[in-house]
Amino acid sequence: MSSAVETEALRKEYGELVAVDDLNLRIEEGEIFGLLGPNGAGKTTTLSMLATLVKPTSGTGRVNGYDIIEQSDQVRHSIGIVFQDPSSDDVLTGWENLYLHALMFGVPKHERKQRIQHVLELVDLQDRADDVVKKYSGGMRRRLELGRGLLHNPRILFLDEPTLGLDPQTREHIWAYIENLVKSEGVTVIITTHYMDEADRLCNRVAIIDHGKIAALDKPSALKTKVGGEIIRLRTRSPKLEPIKELDYVLSVAQSGSTLLLTVKDASAHLQEILGKIGSVESVEVRTPTLNDVFLHYTGREIREESGEGGMFERIARARAGGR
């Protein structure tokens, strides 16, 4: 079986900062692969290097069998990219955006109209194809860009934070479209995300990236099993932690404010004993680990929602609306 993506000690430094630290990664054909990590973990840099937008400081990689340094043109023809921020022209119609893409990505003339029609149907925009993109909702625009990424028949589709900034219902829709694309087009999909639920819902395998390194890589279910045991979440005013920590079936204890997070083997059997030792408790919840717990387990931190660069782009968007 051939690999869609293979990297060898892929590394990117920006001055002192090591954004991607000797990454060795192998992504198989036909999978939905997730790069999961907080902002600044190196996900987007990794993606940019694979898409030949950024040159690695050292190391290299192969995408669809093409070298990302030596054969960037072939790499670009064989991949599709959907960016975090909008990259369609909002003055043009959906159809015109797709037409431009077909021209720039060398879709043969006799296939163009048919391919455009095909992807419009895939992302359910055939009725809105002749509206200017300005009139699209955020979700429709993302769908258009998703369809555009597939227009030139790429074998890999890169999605950089595909549902960032969308409302929950729209995110659900976009996920369904992505799953559908994989089924009907048979492409490999590589997603970067900092949403746990997104990685859990979509990905066959997930690499947890922190500080430019892979902290863990496996199926979401396997990652959750590796955390071991179950999670008990308690709310309590005055917890007595010491007796809890001594119990051999308690794997880890984390506290933030009045919330306690315990990782426990066979939680239901031991719940009574734990509650007895901990004192008065306001609420209890026992659940299997989520990817959030997995992330905490491997990195010692929680993924936080950070606004990141949002502020800057909003400023630009405002300046642009006034200036153009």
Next chain:
Amino acid sequence: MGELEGFYALWYRELKVFTREKSRIVSSLFTPLLWIIVFGGGLGSAVSLGGINYQVFIFPGILAMTIMFSSVFFGLYIVWDRKIDFFKEVLVAPLSRTTIFAGKMVGGSIDALLQGIAMLILGVVLGIRYNLLVLLLSFLFMFVLASALVSLGLIIGANMESPEGFQLITSFLIFPMFFFSGALFPIDNLPHYLLVLTILDPVTYAVDGLRGLILGSSQLPIALNLAVLTAFAGIMMGIGTWSFKRLK
């Protein structure tokens, strides 16, 4: 074949955007009109230069100004464009950077040329008459000027990280280029310091050339003006292509 279609795609996009954003065209012609009507009309009521009414005298300069503002800002716009707009999509396409630069440059230059042509038509109201040769040569001057300044804008845009410096560029580059170009005054009797700046300003040669063509009065031979302007455009295109090759 692929590069040619890519070039066509970039130009097609600029043309579509240009024809759809009519408010932009109107607003880009408004400032030059103010100059001609208010400044030219006001000062023209008291001043005439070598038998030419002042309002008519500054017309070629204002024409160059229209091209200038439109061109430089077109180029600068890629600062936004590559962050939140269509240009990001262009940069990931399997096209050479030379093609991308050429597509952008020609697209922007034609936009600016069309605005210049609109100004030329407005000149008829001022009583200016053109023959076919003058019109064609004026188009050539305007296109070369536009291609030089779109390239300049693209160079700056390609090397700028954020649009915060726009005000600086307007104050320290665009306005000086306009004022030192002799758009508003004759350049045959300038104080020494001003003459030096005027000679160094590439826009001077466009203004002098256009003035020679349209009003029949120039300081330098029209062919020399065109040669200097073309050389400047060539240098800008060279640096521009290089800047695009380094662009992330």
